[in-house]
Amino acid sequence: xxxxxxxxxxGRREGRRxxxxxxxxxxAALIMxxxxxxxxxxxxxxxxxxxSGKESGGLTGxxxxxxxxxxxxxxxxLSEAFMEEHEGVTVTPQYVGSSAGIEAVxxxxxDIGNSSRNLKDSxxxxxxxxxxxxxxxxxxxxDPANTVTDLTKQQLTDIYTxxxxxWSELGGSDMPIIVIGREAGSxxxxxxxxxxGIEDACVYANELDNTGAVIARVAATPGSxxxxxxxxxxxxxxxxxxxxxxxxxxxxxxxxxxxxxPFVMATKGEISEQSELVRAWFDFVxxxxxxxxAANAGLLTVD
Amino acid sequence: MRxxxxxxxxxxxxxxxxxxxxxxxxxxxxxxIIFTACASFAILAVVSITLxxxxxxxxxxxxxxxxxxxxxxxxxxxxxxxxxxxxWVILTSVVGTFLAILIGVPIGILTAVFLAEVxxxxxxxxxxxxxxxxxGIPSVIYGLLGIYLLNPLMYRLEQIIxxxxxxxxxxxxxNLLSAVLVLAVMILPTVINxxxxxxxxxxxxxxxxxxxxxxxxxxxxxxxxxxxxxxxIVTAIVLGVGRxxxxxxxxxxxxxxxxxxxLPFHSVKFLTTxxxxxxxxxxxxxxxxxxxxxxxxxxxxxxxxxxxxxxxxGSGEKRGE
Numbered sequence: 001x002x003x004x005x006x007x008x009x010x011g012r013r014e015g016r017r018x019x020x021x022x023x024x025x026x027x028a029a030l031i032m033x034x035x036x037x038x039x040x041x042x043x044x045x046x047x048x049x050x051x052s053g054k055e056s057g058g059l060t061g062x063x064x065x066x067x068x069x070x071x072x073x074x075x076x077x078l079s080e081a082f083m084e085e086h087e088g089v090t091v092t093p094q095y096v097g098s099s100a101g102i103e104a105v106x107x108x109x110x111d112i113g114n115s116s117r118n119l120k121d122s123x124x125x126x127x128x129x130x131x132x133x134x135x136x137x138x139x140x141x142x143d144p145a146n147t148v149t150d151l152t153k154q155q156l157t158d159i160y161t162x163x164x165x166x167w168s169e170l171g172g173s174d175m176p177i178i179v180i181g182r183e184a185g186s187x188x189x190x191x192x193x194x195x196x197g198i199e200d201a202c203v204y205a206n207e208l209d210n211t212g213a214v215i216a217r218v219a220a221t222p223g224s225x226x227x228x229x230x231x232x233x234x235x236x237x238x239x240x241x242x243x244x245x246x247x248x249x250x251x252x253x254x255x256x257x258x259x260x261x262p263f264v265m266a267t268k269g270e271i272s273e274q275s276e277l278v279r280a281w282f283d284f285v286x287x288x289x290x291x292x293x294a295a296n297a298g299l300l301t302v303d
Numbered sequence: 304m305r306x307x308x309x310x311x312x313x314x315x316x317x318x319x320x321x322x323x324x325x326x327x328x329x330x331x332x333x334x335x336i337i338f339t340a341c342a343s344f345a346i347l348a349v350v351s352i353t354l355x356x357x358x359x360x361x362x363x364x365x366x367x368x369x370x371x372x373x374x375x376x377x378x379x380x381x382x383x384x385x386x387x388x389x390x391w392v393i394l395t396s397v398v399g400t401f402l403a404i405l406i407g408v409p410i411g412i413l414t415a416v417f418l419a420e421v422x423x424x425x426x427x428x429x430x431x432x433x434x435x436x437x438x439g440i441p442s443v444i445y446g447l448l449g450i451y452l453l454n455p456l457m458y459r460l461e462q463i464i465x466x467x468x469x470x471x472x473x474x475x476x477x478n479l480l481s482a483v484l485v486l487a488v489m490i491l492p493t494v495i496n497x498x499x500x501x502x503x504x505x506x507x508x509x510x511x512x513x514x515x516x517x518x519x520x521x522x523x524x525x526x527x528x529x530x531x532x533x534x535x536i537v538t539a540i541v542l543g544v545g546r547x548x549x550x551x552x553x554x555x556x557x558x559x560x561x562x563x564x565x566l567p568f569h570s571v572k573f574l575t576t577x578x579x580x581x582x583x584x585x586x587x588x589x590x591x592x593x594x595x596x597x598x599x600x601x602x603x604x605x606x607x608x609x610x611x612x613x614x615x616x617g618s619g620e621k622r623g624e
Contacts, residue, residue: 069583099586162472176462176473183560184381185584200382205474205570207560209580220450221458221475 060088061277067094067101067114068187069210070229071263074134075114077293082284089277098187102128105266111278113266116187116229128266133285135300137230137252138192138259141218141237148172150241153258157196159225162203167223180206180217180226191261192227227259231297252300263299353601360598363387363591372595378562378572380581380589387592389577393599395565396574399479399554400547403486407547408540410487411494412529415539418495419502420524438492446556449485454557457481461568474570477559482571485553490543497542501535502528537615544607548600551575574600 065075072095079091096104098115102123105113119130140156142149148170151159158164159177168174181204182189188211193199206224208214211232218226219236226237230247233239239247242257251257267274271282284290291301364372367387375388414434418427458476465471505528513527514520529536551573559570560580572580578593578600585593 097584099584099590103586165469165472178473178475180475183580183584184379185581185586185589187584190381200379203472204561205472205559206477207570207572207580209555209560209583213556216450217475217477220455223473224475 058088059086059277059280062090062092063112063277063281064110065091065093065101065112065114065265066096066104066110067112067266068098068116068263069095070098070116070136070187070232071095071114073229073231074263074294074297074299077297078285078290081289081293082281085284086280091281097185099185102266105268108268111267111275112281115264115266116261117191117264118262119264119266123266127268129268129270131265131267131271131282132262132302133265133290134263134294134297134302135252136261136263137247137249137257137300138188138195138227138261139230139233139247140240140242140259141215141226141228141233142240143218143220143222143224144236144238145222146172146238148240149238150244152243153196156242157198160193160196160202161198175223178205178221178224179203180208180214180221180224182211182214182227183207183209187261188227188229192259195259195261231299249295249300260300263294356594356598356601359591359594360601361595363588363595366588367592372592373599378577380585380592385588387588389574389592389596389599391562391564392572392574392577392596395479395571396548396600396603398565399483399486399558399571399573400544402479402483403490403547404540404544406483407487407490408494408543411491411539411543412498412536414491414495415498415502416524416529419499420520420528434492434495437488438496442489442550442553443556445485445489446553449481449553449557453481453484457568465568471568472570474559474561474568477557477570478568479558479565479571480567482554482558482573483567485557486547486550489550489553490546493546494539494543497539498532498536501532501539504535505531533615537611540615541608541611544611545604548604548607549575551579555579574603 063079065079072093075093075095079093083089083091093114094110098117101110101113102115102119103113104110106123106126106128113128115130116136119128124130140151146167148167151170155164155170160179160181162179164170165177166174167177179202181192181202184207186209190199193202206217208217211228214226214228215232215234215237218224225240230239230249230252233247241247242259245251245256247257247259252260265282265285267278271279274282285294286302295301372387372389373393374390375386376390377386377388378392379386414430418430418434422430454476456476457478457480461473461476461478465473509527509531510523513523518526554573555576558573558576560572560576561570562572562577563569565571574596577596581589582593
């Protein structure tokens with residue numbers, strides 16, 4: 001009896017141990033399969049990239065662009081087209097803000113720092129070079145029901161400094177003006193305030209932290225006024241004309257529309273000192289095709 | 304033969320017991336190590352976060368000066384003569400959280416009473432999952448609802464209240480009150496769930512005794528059950544305060560985002576939303592001051608936790624004695 005019991009116990013234990021072993025084996029097998037798949041995938045990609053890279057001039061590697069959120073539309077379109085042309089190249093854009101982008105390129109964590117404002121003197125002194133790749137227009141947007149659609153520079157200044165607070169003062173309906181802007185540090189905000197000469201004098205009712213939020217808020221709030229990059233404006237808002245000049249790419253190119261700013265791709269040192277890949281990028285961006293893309297994004301091209 | 308077999312049998316049992324003992328000791332040991340490792344991971348996180356906040360938050364204090372940050376009311380970090388005063392921002396967080404608690408806690412506790420004591424079982428079974436669902440809704444959804452439902456309503460109210468006012472800056476409904484209402488809703492699930500658990504944990508004999516003495520059901524709830532559940536309800540309030548003061552995503556969408564005196568119809572900026580909205584583009588001292596704001600928030604939450612726990616629970620224990 002006892003012997004049988006013991007045997008049964010031992011057997012049961014073995015069985016349990018066996019079960020555990022089985023589980024372990026299955027897990028291990030799974031891990032191996034997944035690992036193998038991942039490795040194969042990587043290898044495949046790598047080979048594919050290298051192979052076609054050789055065909056198109058041998059450019060390989062990855063290019064990192066970090067910076068302005070305002071430049072997202074442009075940079076996305078550029079990097080897509082660039083990667084199509086050079087299949088061995090991966091362009092990885094990040095949109096974290098102009099200052100963060102310049103900081104990244106000066107620290108060497110990014111190849112190119114995107115900035116939607118001119119570089120500051122302190123930044124230029126630290127060896128960062130300002131390469132303007134396009135010029136952006138800032139559009140003033142109004143809610144769709146607004147009857148005032150043209151503003152003078154003086155009126156715009158008075159609205160943003162709080163001197164004019166009701167649309168009736170501008171010939172519109174009796175409705176309070178809700179002044180919407182961007183947060184401190186935003187490239188669009190500093191460009192807007194600089195262009196109007198009203199730095200630190202703006203009285204914002206709403207400070208929102210991205211372009212999309214500004215447009216959404218303006219579209220949803222009767223009597224509101226906001227500003228955003230021209231290429232981000234959609235049909236949900238009215239884009240006001242300034243001094244009788246509509247906010248269009250043609251007018252920005254013609255120089256008659258006064259709210260515009262540069263799009264900068266900053267590098268550490270001159271372009272000629274950069275790696276082959278970065279030089280190829282700038283050749284592309286400043287070349288015919290790149291400028292065509294910029295133009296399609298509603299930007300002013302550079303010569 | 305028989306003796307021998309018995310001997311071996313005995314030996315085998317002994318051996319297997321010894322073996323099991325060894326194995327057990329191994330399991331015990333390794334379990335203990337795993338538990339210690341897990342616990343030290345959490346402690347490591349707390350310590351490193353604290354250290355990081357102090358290290359990255361203090362440089363700006365030396366640069367700008369603590370009173371200049373804490374007691375100055377002007378926040379213009381990007382101007383020629385930058386000002387880093389966050390007094391209004393701090394007060395906004397304090398007032399906003401206080402008002403949210405003022406609205407949310409009574410509703411939360413009474414809902415908990417309803418669920419635990421008043422509601423018929425079937426109704427409670429329907430309400431409870433709804434409350435749990437409320438806890439699972441991402442904060443950005445609360446913010447979006449705030450933008451599309453609350454802000455337009457607030458704007459209409461603003462237009463009625465401040466009609467013809469020359470001094471009021473119209474903000475289109477994105478104001479402190481909107482943020483407070485969103486926060487009040489957001490703390491509800493925390494307050495309800497924890498209070499309900501506390502109320503359910505009150506020993507039945509307290510309720511029975513109260514009822515047996517002739518107290519009505521409502522008298523029993525307010526005079527016996529709620530005081531007995533006090534400690535748990537305090538925990539609910541503390542966690543509610545923590546959630547309200549730490550929330551950023553939802554209120555950044557509805558609060559307007561300008562730095563102003565925290566009055567109900569002003570567009571305001573909270574400690575959390577200041578960090579969230581400006582970190583992306585900030586640089587230099589501005590960026591470092593944002594870390595200091597983070598440090599202020601961190602110290603704030605710590606203080607609130609300690610003080611609320613001490614005061615509310617401490618006096619409860621004294622009364623208990």
